Every structure is written in C-alpha cells, then in structure tokens.
Amino acid sequence: MTATIGATFDSPASVIEMRGIGKTYRSGRLEVEALKEVDLDVGPGDFLAIVGPSGSGKSTLMNLLGCLDRPTTGSYRLAGMDVSDLTDDELARVRNRTIGFVFQSFNLLPRTTALDNVAMPLLYAGVPRAERLERAREALGRLGLADRITHEPSELSGGQQQRVAIARALVSRPAIILADEPTGNLDSASGAEVLGLLHELNDAGTTIVLITHDSDVAVAARRGVHVRDGRLSA
16 A cells, blocks of 8 residues: 655645665576665655654665666656656756755865855856856855855865755755755754754755654654655655
C-alpha cells in the first residue's frame, strides 16, 4: 500500500509531487529495490523532515528529490515541472535553478573566500559578476556573516561554515532547500544554531526538506515522514 503525504498530485501549489516512485539498482543478476511506490507532496513554505536509519532508502530518496538520480518507476514534478525523464544536462539545469543544497560536509571550496563560495552557483547560472557578488553579500548578511565575507573556510568555525553553505543554497533563490544531515558534523550548540536558522528561513517563507537519521533533529521540522525498507509512512 502506498503512503500519500500532503496535497493532491495535481495541485499547482505543490513544490514537490511524487507518485508511485520506485528505484531499483541492478548489478548483473542482482536487483535491490531501494524505494517502493513512494508518494510525497511538499507545498510552498513547508518544513518537512524525512527520517530514516541507514539502509532505509532515505539517501536514495534524497538523490531523487535533488535530481541527482532518476527513478526507475513513477513520476516526479518539481515546482510544476515533470523531471522524471529529463536528460542529465536538463537535470543539472533544474538543480541549479530550483534546488539549494546543504550538505553534512559543507562542501565549501578551500582557499576561497566565503563571498566567492556563495557566489559560485550564480557563476554557473551565467549571472554577471557584479550581480553575483551583490547577491552573495546579501545572502551572507542575512545569515549574520557580513563581517566574514573575506574569510576562507579554514578561518571559520563549523557552525559558520554551515551558515556559508546555507547562504550558498539561498543565493540562487531556489524553490526549495534540500538539507542532508546539516548538523551531522557540528557540535550540539552549533547544530542547534543551524536548526534555528532553518526555522527562521522557513518562517520567512522558504520551503525546506530536511533529511536526517536523528529523531531529535527531525523535531525541528513542522512535519515529518519516515522511510523504512524503501517505503514512506507518516
């Protein structure tokens, strides 16, 4: 039986609309069904936690949500666009335009200032340099890092590095922020700070999907779903 979470599939207000999503990995004769008949809806301004242990299918779902992979079966509409059968190049363009990623490992470029790290997605999008830097400064200032724009990652604390990563996710003005274990490499105080920041962004209207194995982290979201054995449940 499928688990339907949220709005109806044909609702134009949904940012994420998944129906009957399945993902099977094949290696020779071996088949592993990582996801099975997943239905999921996320509306504008939602703050959803997707919770599951290692091996549950959580990471596979994150990769599909982030257009880093394609489903074997089912359909996926992201911000109104059917992305289920896009080519790799088309998926890359959708990712850059629609999704802001925040990862556990920060993924900041070393020996590169916070300002240039945040401006990087706009470079790939072809935004002129002056506008890139202006928008990067704005995003860093919004996250309380106006006095750190010339600092490189090695000169920042873990919490500050994650805030830079969040600023980078915001700078392209995406439809959704996808945060994969965003507190995983942080101490408890810095982790609480990052979750508080995500809450503030959500209060201001940003749609956020948080992927985590930690139920204590998941409670920061406004609602949650669980992944177990490749299936989704409330």
